[in-house]
């Protein structure tokens with residue numbers, strides 16, 4: 001049977017960064033609460049001319065530059081911070097990237113889980129038509145009200161994932177564990193630009209979904225715990241993954257050391273929560289930084305509040321190291337422009353979506369920018385006109 005899975009992953013993030021040390025100082029909080037207690041160091045903040053479309057397009061551009069458009073007939077855009085209630089964000093990306101018209105584009109939503117649903121759909125499309133390649137884009141801006149417990153767990157970022165037959169990076173195995181429970185741990189009503197979250201409930205809901213998805217994976221004939229050499233998890237904050245994994249290890253009666261998850265936290269500790277993109281950014285970090293994955297089985301746990309969980313496993317393709325982009329992600333993270341707490345809060349206050357006509361200042365140096373709203377419609381453009 002043809003192997004189907006992840007051929008490439010590209011990452012984008014916001015133009016700015018807020019160091020959590022600065023937020024801790026402003027709020028009179030011990031910085032160790034952020035670095036150790038929740039396991040985050042900083043978070044990305046979009047410039048006024050950035051949003052999910054510009055970040056998603058930047059990540060997707062890298063994929064198209066590397067692999068061309070041949071065989072791409074489907075673009076799936078997953079987000080929970082959509083910019084329009086009707087038009088899929090992926091249609092803007094399609095236009096910016098100049099993709100062929102013989103392409104279907106749609107947006108998917110189920111909190112942070114949407115990107116994994118998109119990858120599952122992509123795997124199905126490629127299984128039916130192995131000559132096709134599916135471009136999955138997951139992009140989000142995590143925004144909570146200032147002066148709430150969730151404020152330090154904001155973030156922004158995007159991942160573009162190319163799903164193909166005979167992939168360079170990971171063959172995804174057919175068995176998956178899934179779990180759904182109706183729970184109000186996190187949500188964003190239509191009249192709000194910031195999410196509402198019951199942080200403590202989100203921890204127990206995440207843990208329940210992880211253990212439930214594991215049990216379902218076992219029932220589906222998936223691999224044993226001891227056959228999985230590495231794990232990556234959705235990371236609303238990295239400590240969440242540790243808390244959940246401790247419970248799973250207890251559940252299956254296996255030893256677990258927190259340090260086992262450290263490499264997969266490397267990028268997310270810097271971007272903050274990127275919702276749908278979080279698990280793919282974690283996976284990119286693992287593939288970039290772990291040298292011993294040739295032919296090894298890894299597990300990927302995706303969680304979307306509300307709530308849906310899914311546990312996938314895959315075999316890392318021998319030779320994956322030849323396709324690493326580690327330098328690229330590090331330089332993206334290092335290039336972010338630091339904000340003071342006042343400047344971040346000013347951007348936060350101005351960050352709500354609007355249908356009023358506006359012009360956005362030129363700030364971002366990413367390939368595409370949000371120019372503003374004209375005639376009630378959002379306008380995007382390349383950052384450098386050539």
Ligand code: COA
Nearest residue numbers: 030032033036037038149150153186197199200202236305
């Ligand atoms: N040094 C080290 N650790 C410290 C500390 C210090 N000085 N002060 C506190 N901590 C630890 C606490 O013990 C706690 O650890 P534990 O959870 O292992 O017990 C952790 O830091 C957080 O402290 P807590 O008081 O619970 O934080 P909080 O009330 O400020 O809220 C979150 C933390 C994560 C719940 C909150 O940021 C949140 O709701 N974030 C959003 C979560 C989310 O997005 N959920 C939905 C998606 S799944």
